[in-house]
Amino acid sequence: MINYNKFTLDNGLTVLVNEDFGTQIAAVDVLYKVGARNETADKTGFAHLFEHLMFGGSVNAPDFDTELQLAGGTNNAFTTNDLTNYYDVLPVNNIETALWLESDRMLHLDFSERSLDVQRNVVCEEFKEHYINRPYGDVWHKLREMVYTTHPYRWPTIGLELDHIREAKLSDVESFFYSWYRPNNAILSISGGISTAKALELAEKWFGDIPAGVQPERIIPQEPAQSAARFKKVEADVPVNLVYQVWHMDGRNGSGYYAQNLLSDVLGNGESSRLYQSLKMEQQLFTDISAYVSGSMDTGMFVVSGKLADGVSYEEGNAAITRELKKLQSEGCGDRELQRVKNMVETDLAGSYMNALNKAQGLAMAEMLGNADLVNTEIDMYTAVTATDMDAAASLLFREDQCSTMFYGK
Amino acid sequence: MINRTAAPDLQIPETVSLGAYRQLTLGNGVPVYIADNNTEDVVKIELCFPAGRWYEPSPMLSRAVCRLLTKGTSRFSSKELADRIEFYGASVETANGHDYTSVKIFSLGKYLPEIMPLVGEMLQDASMPPEELQLFQKKQLQKLQVGLRNTDFVANRTMHAALFGDQHPYGYAVDADMIRALDTTSMRNFSRQHYQPGLATVFLSGNITDATIQELERSVGSQTAEPITGAHQRSLHSAEEQQILVPNAESVQSSIRIASLTIGKDHPDYAPLNVANTVLGGYFGSRLMSNIREDKGYTYGIYSLIRHHHNGSYFVIDTEVGNEVCRAAVDEIYAEMKQLAEVPVDNNELTVVRNYMLGSLIRATDGSFNRIQVIRNMVMSGLDFEYFDRLVTAVQRTRPEQIQELAGKYLDPTKQKEIICGQPI
Numbered sequence: 001m002i003n004y005n006k007f008t009l010d011n012g013l014t015v016l017v018n019e020d021f022g023t024q025i026a027a028v029d030v031l032y033k034v035g036a037r038n039e040t041a042d043k044t045g046f047a048h049l050f051e052h053l054m055f056g057g058s059v060n061a062p063d064f065d066t067e068l069q070l071a072g073g074t075n076n077a078f079t080t081n082d083l084t085n086y087y088d089v090l091p092v093n094n095i096e097t098a099l100w101l102e103s104d105r106m107l108h109l110d111f112s113e114r115s116l117d118v119q120r121n122v123v124c125e126e127f128k129e130h131y132i133n134r135p136y137g138d139v140w141h142k143l144r145e146m147v148y149t150t151h152p153y154r155w156p157t158i159g160l161e162l163d164h165i166r167e168a169k170l171s172d173v174e175s176f177f178y179s180w181y182r183p184n185n186a187i188l189s190i191s192g193g194i195s196t197a198k199a200l201e202l203a204e205k206w207f208g209d210i211p212a213g214v215q216p217e218r219i220i221p222q223e224p225a226q227s228a229a230r231f232k233k234v235e236a237d238v239p240v241n242l243v244y245q246v247w248h249m250d251g252r253n254g255s256g257y258y259a260q261n262l263l264s265d266v267l268g269n270g271e272s273s274r275l276y277q278s279l280k281m282e283q284q285l286f287t288d289i290s291a292y293v294s295g296s297m298d299t300g301m302f303v304v305s306g307k308l309a310d311g312v313s314y315e316e317g318n319a320a321i322t323r324e325l326k327k328l329q330s331e332g333c334g335d336r337e338l339q340r341v342k343n344m345v346e347t348d349l350a351g352s353y354m355n356a357l358n359k360a361q362g363l364a365m366a367e368m369l370g371n372a373d374l375v376n377t378e379i380d381m382y383t384a385v386t387a388t389d390m391d392a393a394a395s396l397l398f399r400e401d402q403c404s405t406m407f408y409g410k
Numbered sequence: 411m412i413n414r415t416a417a418p419d420l421q422i423p424e425t426v427s428l429g430a431y432r433q434l435t436l437g438n439g440v441p442v443y444i445a446d447n448n449t450e451d452v453v454k455i456e457l458c459f460p461a462g463r464w465y466e467p468s469p470m471l472s473r474a475v476c477r478l479l480t481k482g483t484s485r486f487s488s489k490e491l492a493d494r495i496e497f498y499g500a501s502v503e504t505a506n507g508h509d510y511t512s513v514k515i516f517s518l519g520k521y522l523p524e525i526m527p528l529v530g531e532m533l534q535d536a537s538m539p540p541e542e543l544q545l546f547q548k549k550q551l552q553k554l555q556v557g558l559r560n561t562d563f564v565a566n567r568t569m570h571a572a573l574f575g576d577q578h579p580y581g582y583a584v585d586a587d588m589i590r591a592l593d594t595t596s597m598r599n600f601s602r603q604h605y606q607p608g609l610a611t612v613f614l615s616g617n618i619t620d621a622t623i624q625e626l627e628r629s630v631g632s633q634t635a636e637p638i639t640g641a642h643q644r645s646l647h648s649a650e651e652q653q654i655l656v657p658n659a660e661s662v663q664s665s666i667r668i669a670s671l672t673i674g675k676d677h678p679d680y681a682p683l684n685v686a687n688t689v690l691g692g693y694f695g696s697r698l699m700s701n702i703r704e705d706k707g708y709t710y711g712i713y714s715l716i717r718h719h720h721n722g723s724y725f726v727i728d729t730e731v732g733n734e735v736c737r738a739a740v741d742e743i744y745a746e747m748k749q750l751a752e753v754p755v756d757n758n759e760l761t762v763v764r765n766y767m768l769g770s771l772i773r774a775t776d777g778s779f780n781r782i783q784v785i786r787n788m789v790m791s792g793l794d795f796e797y798f799d800r801l802v803t804a805v806q807r808t809r810p811e812q813i814q815e816l817a818g819k820y821l822d823p824t825k826q827k828e829i830i831c832g833q834p835i
Binding site for chain 1: 411412414415417418419420421422423447449450451452454488489492493496497498499500501516517518521545548549552555556559560561616661662663693694695703704705706707708709710730731732761762763765766768769770772773776777778779780
């Protein structure tokens with residue numbers, strides 16, 4: 001159970017505070033509700049490039065990292081398709097340093113050609129290191145562009161191509177900042193050995209005078225329902241061939257999300273899951289197989305992916321996955337199976353919030369979904385799922401004409 | 411209006427303590443270390459065994475045994491074990507290392523009575539089923555094939571062989587023959603000897619109650635262990651050549667490793683050397699990161715670190731850079747190493763490093779899951795608990811001239827192995 005309080009400053013900034021006097025640490029998490037889904041198709045990779053620029057210094061604090069390190073802190077950030085998240089962890093006595101730094105870069109990041117030049121290069125090297133120089137590095141590029149025809153989930157956060165990053169201009173960067181990095185589009189979440197009153201006072205002190213922005217109009221093109229099966233074969237000189245089957249599923253706030261997520265656990269989470277037992281252990285068609293969900297705000301991906309065993313054809317592996325899904329549809333999910341996945345979620349959630357950073361981040365993420373209290377109540381959503389819900393989810397999801405299949409390899 | 415131009419005042423803690431922990435001994439003498447936190451009813455149990463690479467009679471055996479430990483006993487198949495454990499939402503995972511291996515149990519406290527007897531059974535009676543071995547072999551062969559295409563992977567294995575020798579347990583590079591040569595009889599023998607419950611060292615975190623300890627007594631604490639037999643003396647042969655290039659024509663980046671054998675954590679120079687290493691490449695604000703990433707944009711990341719094993723530690727600088735800037739990056743790395751030995755670190759920089767490191771030590775002990783790892787690392791390295799205080803003291807007291815001296819002694823660019831895998835232009 002995470003106790004917290006929620007406030008909204010006059011400029012629209014949401015502030016969440018979890019008091020925990022059992023630690024000498026404070027975690028400060030700043031979540032901006034902008035991710036790759038807010039990009040346009042000709043300027044992809046921008047939200048992530050911007051995350052790098054946020055470390056290029058602000059008007060009063062030219063060197064973010066050094067100031068934070070001087071305060072005994074560390075920080076990092078990540079960008080997803082839905083959001084950009086910055087976090088600082090430091091001795092609680094120095095929490096003001098983190099608030100000063102975070103508020104200063106929210107108020108006025110110091111845009112410069114020099115910083116943009118360097119970070120463009122760094123991001124290009126990141127692109128090469130993770131997506132080009134590595135076998136299978138482009139799997140998600142290929143998969144997303146098939147699964148999504150319309151929604152910006154078509155591209156991964158790193159972007160569609162290196163050129164989009166190489167061509168980023170300072171003016172693009174500035175307009176991105178003033179569109180999305182305003183207090184009314186952000187959540188500040190604090191956890192640590194500090195009283196709620198003090199944390200709120202400091203949040204007000206450092207963030208209170210940052211002007212609100214015009215709430216960006218979100219016109220994210222939504223993905224239309226799929227009407228025909230899709231197939232793609234990607235030729236890649238890799239040692240092991242992969243099979244993917246992907247279905248559209250509910251977004252994070254959709255009514256079917258929890259049952260669908262549990263369904264992925266029934267199929268592919270753990271060694272006692274269906275796909276693992278049947279296709280890996282018994283039939284030995286795959287050396288690895290799993291099922292998981294993307295957990296996206298908008299229409300998400302329900303993914304089954306497997307590494308084919310040597311000598312097994314794509315068709316054979318793919319047909320075996322389809323058989324298992326049909327079997328689940330016709331037989332339904334057993335009570336013991338459902339209990340198993342619920343117990344797994346319970347353990348997982350109970351272990352999720354064991355330090356200050358996890359708590360601050362968990363609260364911020366839940367608040368982005370619309371309700372910080374989800375950190376405490378999410379378990380109930382899973383517990384409430386019935387066998388009937390599971391069957392309904394299976395019959396709704398696994399329709400042949402709504403599947404995207406990808407074979408990747410030789 | 412607030413004054414944003416000046417940084418808020420700082421308070422740097424005078425002392426950092428490891429935080430609360432307890433210690434007890436099971437009936438058979440097995441030591442147990444405990445860091446409690448009872449906000450949620452989750453328990454982490456880590457059982458460490460002297461079963462790493464160092465103890466292997468033949469290559470790959472340690473990893474294979476470790477992975478198959480949970481894959482079947484005389485009574486239960488891997489499926490039955492997985493069913494029983496996962497039904498309660500628990501997990502039992504293993505991890506292999508160079509010196510010791512770990513069996514990690516993660517469970518809600520209320521289900522431990524269901525889980526721990528199964529763990530006890532795995533330790534004493536793992537059956538190493540042939541069909542599980544075949545699966546393991548298939549998967550390892552696949553992994554090896556994938557890895558060999560990855561410059562990162564190839565650079566690491568080349569470096570280990572260059573530092574320790576390709577016959578040494580820390581140095582050998584796994585090949586397909588080693589994977590194929592595994593056999594279940596040797597594996598069973600190894601598991602019988604090296605996973606005896608009485609050989610365990612136990613680390614507990616989360617919601618630890620008397621009931622937890624009782625479960626542990628039953629599953630781990632009831633039998634004394636036979637001593638491990640067999641000599642484990644290995645000779646170390648570093649490679650002759652100083653520069654090793656492994657070409658990879660497909661690669662758009664080159665992996666660079668600059669490495670040398672170095673002192674262990676038990677050496678009096680280690681704690682201050684750790685400070686010198688941090689200045690060089692041990693944190694995001696380090697000289698290497700500032701120069702090679704932030705200033706030149708050659709790389710996504712560059713770090714230097716000291717990696718410890720019981721019988722041999724090494725220093726390494728690790729990065730991936732564009733092929734076209736590979737040589738320039740290596741030159742910059744050497745220049746930074748040289749600079750560290752020649753010019754004293756100025757006080758501002760040292761203050762940043764000091765405060766950062768003190769903060770790291772505080773963060774490392776935040777929450778019982780984190781704290782127990784710090785404890786485990788010390789205990790399993792054979793260190794006493796004062797080691798933590800020595801680290802803190804070194805951070806507070808290391809002087810610029812000492813860093814210079816240690817850099818000259820241990821971070822000399824002319825004494826490094828230089829391994830490059832890729833296609834440097």
